[in-house]
Each structure stands twice: as structure tokens, then as C-alpha cells.
Amino acid sequence: MNKAVRPSRPQTRRQRVEEKEQAIIAAARAVFGKNGFDKAKIAEIAKRAGVAEGTVYLYFENKNALLLAVATEFYDRLTHDAAEGIKSLPDTKSRLAFLARHHVERVAAEWPMLSTAMMPFKASDEYRQTEGYQLNRTYVEVFDQVIRDGINRGDIRTDVPLSVMRDIFYGGLEYGARTLRMRPDRADLDETVDQMMQILSVGMLVKPAAVDTDGGAADAVLDRLEKIATRLETTAATTD
Amino acid sequence: MNKAVRPSRPQTRRQRVEEKEQAIIAAARAVFGKNGFDKAKIAEIAKRAGVAEGTVYLYFENKNALLLAVATEFYDRLTHDAAEGIKSLPDTKSRLAFLARHHVERVAAEWPMLSTAMMPFKASDEYRQTEGYQLNRTYVEVFDQVIRDGINRGDIRTDVPLSVMRDIFYGGLEYGARTLRMRPDRADLDETVDQMMQILSVGMLVKPAAVDTDGGAADAVLDRLEKIATRLETTAATTD
Amino acid sequence: MNKAVRPSRPQTRRQRVEEKEQAIIAAARAVFGKNGFDKAKIAEIAKRAGVAEGTVYLYFENKNALLLAVATEFYDRLTHDAAEGIKSLPDTKSRLAFLARHHVERVAAEWPMLSTAMMPFKASDEYRQTEGYQLNRTYVEVFDQVIRDGINRGDIRTDVPLSVMRDIFYGGLEYGARTLRMRPDRADLDETVDQMMQILSVGMLVKPAAVDTDGGAADAVLDRLEKIATRLETTAATTD
Amino acid sequence: MNKAVRPSRPQTRRQRVEEKEQAIIAAARAVFGKNGFDKAKIAEIAKRAGVAEGTVYLYFENKNALLLAVATEFYDRLTHDAAEGIKSLPDTKSRLAFLARHHVERVAAEWPMLSTAMMPFKASDEYRQTEGYQLNRTYVEVFDQVIRDGINRGDIRTDVPLSVMRDIFYGGLEYGARTLRMRPDRADLDETVDQMMQILSVGMLVKPAAVDTDGGAADAVLDRLEKIATRLETTAATTD
DNA sequence: TATGAATGAGGTTTCATTCAT
DNA sequence: TATGAATGAAACCTCATTCAT
DSSP: OOOOOSTTOOOSHHHHHHHHHHHHHHHHHHHHHHHOTTTOOHHHHHHHHTSOHHHHHHHOSSHHHHHHHHHHHHHHHHHHHHHHHHHTOOSHHHHHHHHHHHHHHHHHHTHHIIIIITHHHHSSTTGGGSHHHHHHHHHHHHHHHHHHHHHHHTOBOSSSOHHHHHHHHHHHHHHHHHHHHHSSOOTTHHHHHHHHHHHHHHHHBOGGGGTTOOOSTHHHHHHHHHHHHHHHHHHHHHHO | OOOOOOOOSSOOHHHHHHHHHHHHHHHHHHHHHHHOTTTOOHHHHHHHHTSOHHHHHHHSSSHHHHHHHHHHHHHHHHHHHHHHHHHTOOSHHHHHHHHHHHHHHHHHHHHHIIIIITHHHHSSTTGGGSHHHHHHHHHHHHHHHHHHHHHHHTOBOSSSOHHHHHHHHHHHHHHHHHHHHHSSOOTTHHHHHHHHHHHHHHHHBOGGGTTTOOHHHHHHHHHHHHHHHHHHHHHHHHHO | OOOOOSTTOOOSHHHHHHHHHHHHHHHHHHHHHHHOTTTOOHHHHHHHHTSOHHHHHHHOSSHHHHHHHHHHHHHHHHHHHHHHHHHTOOSHHHHHHHHHHHHHHHHHHHHHIIIIITHHHHHSTTGGGSHHHHHHHHHHHHHHHHHHHHHHHTOBOSSSOHHHHHHHHHHHHHHHHHHHHHSSOOTTHHHHHHHHHHHHHHHHBOHHIIIIIOOSHHHHHHHHHHHHHHHHHHHHHHHO | OOOOOOOOSSOOHHHHHHHHHHHHHHHHHHHHHHHOTTTOOHHHHHHHHTSOHHHHHHHSSSHHHHHHHHHHHHHHHHHHHHHHHHHTOOSHHHHHHHHHHHHHHHHHHHHHIIIIITHHHHSSTTGGGSHHHHHHHHHHHHHHHHHHHHHHHTOBOSSSOHHHHHHHHHHHHHHHHHHHHHSSOOTTHHHHHHHHHHHHHHHHBOTTHHHHHOTTTHHHHHHHHHHHHHHHHHHHHHHO
16 A cells, blocks of 8 residues: 655665654644544554554553653654754844744744643652653753843842743743634744743843833834933034 | 522522532642643542532533633633723823732742643634633723733833733743743742833833834934934035 | 313212312323323323322332333223124124224224233233233134134134134234324225225125135136136036 | 455455444344343443453444344345346246245344334334335345246236235245244244245235146145046036 | 422443564 | 544433332
């Protein structure tokens, strides 16, 4: 039934195995995402992956392990791309903007899977001891590092704990992502993320508002105004 | 049919019936919350409620109807208390603070139930057509009204859509609530909410930096300032 | 909810009781008839009878007893009317015709009830020991008596056992009744019964049939033989 | 896919599968037959078939489908054997006799199953639209054909509709079969069928039958023949 | 007598997991 | 390794029957 596909025929045995594992994970992600973990059937995952039911159990201990594999793959990529993305960005604000854009993009795309399938990893009181928690921990560590860096640079206010910032950042973004998903048009993703960042960055950044905590952007305004003033002064002096 | 209700012990039949219904809903909330809707067993709910399994079906058509009842009751109370709470508060900022406190308090308390059991109401793409969505819609309407009011009063920035504010507000709070739950000590609830509000109110409110909050408007302001500066420079030069 | 119905208000307590019993039996007949005994729900019977579920159990030990009551009432009336009907009929043939008409009429009317609800009384190997069997036994006794009478009068053939005649008579009629029910028009009931009787009476009756029934081809044979005999007689006479 | 089937022990996989399917159908036939469809438990069917409960659902969608399978198999064989049996029989009478014998034999053997389990297929008013009806339709078509043939040959009377004949034929036989079942000795099956046919064939056949069938009327015929003979003798004597 | 809420045993069906091939 | 038929535990739900009022 599955004629050997010529061009991309996997060479080594190991490659073939990995390919199949990937196929199962991909199928699982789709099926878990459709109606959640509990309603997902191994049979459907197997069919989608093009393998027999029993084969799934050759690659994964059980349904839970399969979910963990899906989650791991998802988070690994998420974390990797996040870390990679901020490398070239110089300032805190643009880094946060990138992380926001990146997160919303991925979360919006995988929302069904995330919201339902991964619940088992989040629900319990012992969440912190689960692998799911650890995955998430590693991911948000990228954000945490940006914030810590920002604090060192004097960009980030220090009167609010990192954990609070993190919760608002990701919590807000996730709600936003969900709202986005419910709309027919996704074209406004960029705009929405911008708007979210306008609120978030004002709340987290320091600079100008250092005085009254107010919006962060005021800093920039003041900076520029100061420069203009200086120029004016210079001009005035010259004019004199 | 409505005999004058006299407060005897188990009281009137109707009261007893309502009491039992409440017991079942309470039990269901607890059990749904433990491991999610799918893993919840009617048998356990019945046992917790102190009734026979069949009795549950006397009060609720099926498992789904029971979940809906739980959600409805939860949201009804949530909405009612929210609306009631802001009545006596005069200014936008204190209203938002109240809503935040109220939400976190309730959500933190009911997080297990919310996060898992109500997923069926949130997961699907047709979420907006579900009763779950409507319940939530009614609830956040309270927040929306506060924001609209705040805009009229000039308290709330207008360059970010209400929906974005709402997502960040509730999304952030919910993450925060979850984090709170994972800590052994809940004593710091007040403090945490305060901190969250520091970020959120700075992001949403106008006042403190009515002028300089940046917001998108800052750019425009800066643009104009820059033009003015340029004109001044030119003028200065020319004047020379 | 049940206003006292004036005109037919039952006088004695006993009458009221009997009325309720009848109501329950009638309701049961209808409900049993709809989908069979097993699918019939006591709750529906109670509602139809205008009583509470528990009340049914005041009048009947259990569901089986209720079915038996329905069957008993049905057979009692059936038997009574059959016995009454043949009283005034003088000859075997018209009696059988009456029984056939009577049976088809009743069976066609009550077919749903009979075919499904009363199965429990017919199915088992121990049928002969059931009350259902006895009811039926009493009913067909009317037929048996007609046949025995007919034999004494020389109307009924004696080379076929009564039991065989009975089976064919009632078996045939019942199938016929069922077929009738499946047709939209019941107008042809009389005609169909006539046709069935043409077959059955030819098969069971002795002489008279020979003349008029045609059916019995024997008549024709005899006719021919008689003619031959006549011819022979004539010939013989002539030959002489 | 169709490897040459070599008769090993449990043989090919396909054979084993078919064997198991047959085992389940056979078990279902027995269990359905015992107390009817509703009272039959899948658990018992599974146990009888020597498989796990779940296995039943591997072969049949649900309980109803299983019943349909039982009915289909039964009717298929019944129809096949009926059609096969009449092939070599030359005259209408012997064909009908064969069909009667065949029907009673099968129906008597399977009466429990038929009478109870298949009720769901017969009870409803929409019977004609059910698969059960179609199965039966196909079966009686064999009978119908014999009758139509008989009419063409001048064997069958034409003043009674085919449908009426069919109902009496099968209705009568079925009652007869049931009666047979209730007796401990089945030895008299042949005799009983003969007797039933004596009534039925007299009723349905046209003249000639009377001669050789002896049909029930033979006695009367003989009686009358004797009288004629006597007359002839007398005549002869007189002539002398 | 009458009610109808409550019971709880039991049946059908699903599906993760196993295992013989 | 791969298969997919087989398993059987377990869950939802129904409904005859009981019993407190």
C-alpha cells in the first residue's frame, strides 16, 4: 500500500526509525489537539501516522508518554527558536517584542493542542514536579534572562518581581492568542501583538517613567526632547 | 404548589431538593476539578454528594449538563459579585483593582475546576457558540463597562482596543492566579495582586503620564515636536 | 390538577379503584404494544394512566403481573365474545366464518400489543405451564368445540387432527391479520377474511364444500364421476 | 492478499476470522432465542462463542447489527435451500409439500430464535422498510413463484389472491411448527406436515389434486364413490 | 391510598494495551 | 520490527422497584 517513495527514501535504518517516530508524534499532535487528550484515540493516531496500533507502543511506552513526547518536541522547538531569536537583538524592548510575537504566533497556531491535550501536565497540584512543568520552565527561562538582563541595564523596573511580570506577559499573550484564533482573519496578528506590547512594555520598562512609574515610552520622549532642547540651545547660542 | 415556606429542619420539599442539587453541583465541581471532565466519574460525584448514582441523573440530563450547571453557577456568582463590587467604587483605578483582586481570588480558589473541567467549553473552534462562551461573555462585560466608563472619563487610553486590554488583564491575572496556587503560602495574595496591578494600570491608565505615556500617541507628539524643533532649527539658521 | 369529573364521578370506593385499575391496564396495553414488553417503561404507563409510578405497584405486583393482567383482560374479552358470537349460529361453516372474522378483527386491532408484549408468554419451552398458555387454551376451546360439534354433525373431516386444524386456522388468520395491518386501507377486511375462509373451509369441511365451495377440487372430481356414472347407467341400460 | 489457501489446522487467518464470526453468530442465535433480544446479554453471547466481550464488537457494530446478522444468515440459508429443493420437483403439489416440510423443519428448529429475537424486525408499523422485512420478502418469493407457476399450469385456483394463500400457508405452518416444538416427541413431524398439507392443498389446488392427493376429502370421495359403485351394481343387477 | 424522589444493580459499549504471528 | 486481532476493565446511563411522606 505504501510504495517506496523514491526521492526521499531514508537511507539508514536509524533514519527510518526516526522518521516513523516523527510521523507518530505529528499524528498525535494533530489528534490530541482536536478534542483533547482523553478523547484522542490511539487508533486514530496510528492511522494518521500510517502505522499499526501496536507500533505506537513500540515507540512510546503508553499514551501519556506519547503526549509527553509531543509536548517535549513542541517546547524544545519553541525554546530553541526563542533563544535564537533574541540573540541578535540589542535592546530589551525589541527582545520582548520578539518574544511576544514569537509566542503568540506559535501559541495561536497550536492552541487546540495546547489548551486541551496538555492539560494533564498543568492541572494537578503537583504540577511543579511534572515533566510538563520543567519544559515550560526551560522555555520561560529565555524570558527570565531577558528581564534579568534588562534589569542589569536599568531598562526594567525592579519593584515588581520577575514572576509577576512573567505571568502577565505570557498570560496576557495567551489570552490574546486565543482571541486571535477565534477570529476569521489572522491578518491583524502583527497589529494585535503591537498593541499588547504597548501595554506590557509600558508596564515593565523603566526609563522615563522612572519617576512616576508611568508609561515607559515617556522616557524616550524625554530623551528626544532633551536632545532637541540641547539643539535648540545650541542653535540659540549660535544665533546669538 | 407554593406553600408558605416555613423554616423547619430539612425544611420544605422544595428546599430539600434544591439542597441536593447544590450538593451535587458542589461535588461535581470538586471532582471535575481534580482531573478534568473526562477523568471525572459520576460514581465519585455521587458518593461525594451523598446520593446514589442514579440520583445524579434525576437532577441532570447527563454528564455534560452537569458540567454546564457547574460552570453556570460559578460564572453567575462571579459575575454578580463583580458587578456588585464595583458599584460603590468611584474611580476607574480602584474599580480595576477590585476586579483584579476579585478575579484572582476566585480563580485561584477554583483553578483546578476551571483549568480542566471547563476546557470542553473553550477548546473547540465553535467556542463562541457554546454556552460556556456566553457565560464568560457576560462576566467580562463587567470589565468592559468599567473600561468604557474610564474612557469617557478620560482615564483610559484609547489607542489600544478594549479587547486587547481585556485579554491582557484577564490572561495575566489568570496566570498569576495559577502561580499563586502552586505556592504553599497564599498570604501574599494581596501583594501579588498589587504588583500585577502596578503593571496593568500603568499600561492601561492615562493619568500619571496623560501627556507622556507614549501610548501610540507619543509618537505623534514626538513627530510634532520634532517638526517644531526642525522648524526652530531652520528658523534659527535662517535668522542667522 | 384533576378536577373532579362531575357526570361520571364514580360512586363507590370500589368503583373508583376499579376505574383506576382499568386505566392502568389500558395504558399498559398501549405502551406494551408500542415497542414490546422490555422497552415499555413503567413511568410511561403511569403517566398515561394519570397516576404516579408508585401507584402502579399498588395495583400490580410488578411489571410481569401487569402484563399478565393486560393479557388476561384481552383474552377474557376475546373468549367471551367468541363464545357469545357463535351461540346463535346454526351451522358449522357460519360459525367458523364468525370465529375467523372475529379473530382477525381483534388481532388486527391489537397486533402490536400481541406480537411484542406477549412474547414472554409464548417464547419459552415451558409455555404450556404459563398463564399465557392457559388463557390461549381457554380461547381456542371455543374453536375446538365448534369443530367437535362439526364432526358429530358430519360437517368436518375426521382424518386430520383437531390440533392441526386449529393451528392452520389461527396461524393463517394471524398472518392474514398482520398483512392487513400493514396496508393503509382496512376496508378490505371482510373480503380478505372471506378469501381466507374459502381456503380454510374447503380444507376442513366435508361434503357441503364439494357442492358450492368449488375450492375443493374433489367436488369437480365427484361431479365428473357422477356424470360418468350416469353415463354408465345410461349406457348400461341402453346396452342391455 | 489471497494466498493459496492450504488446509492447515486453524488454517489461514481469514478462515479463522470467519470461523470466529460464525461462532459469534451461532452463540447469538442461541442466546437471542432463549429470552428474546432485549433480555439477551452480550456477555453471555461472548462467553458462548468463546471470545471476550469486546471481540463481539470487533465483528459487529452493535447488538442490533448482530441480530441482523443472525437473521440474515438464517434467511439466506432458508431461502437458498427452499429454492434448491423445488428445482427437481416437477409438479406444484410436491413443490408445496416440500416447501411446507422444509419450512416447518427449520422453523421448528429455530422457533425460539425466531419468535422472540426477531420481533424487533416485525413489530413496528414500518416493518416493510426494515431489513428484516426484505429478508422475509426474498424468502417467500420462492413460494410465490411456485404458486404463479401453478396458476399457469392450471394447478392453482385463481379466485383467491396469492397474498392470502401465502399468509395461510406460512401462518398455518408456523403455528404448526410451534405446536410441534412443544411436544416432547418430534417423530411425528412428517405426519403432521402431511396433515397440514392435506388441508392446505385441498384449499389451494384446483381439481385434479382431488384424485391422487387423497387430500382430506378422499374419505368423502371414497364414500360417495362407494355409493356410486353400489348404484352401478344395482343398475347392473337390474339390467341383468 | 397515593405520591414521586431515590435507589443501585446491571447492560452496552469503548479503548488502551497486549501478544501471537 | 511490525501487525492488528483480541482482551477486559470500566464508565455512563437506564429503569424496575422501594419507601418516606
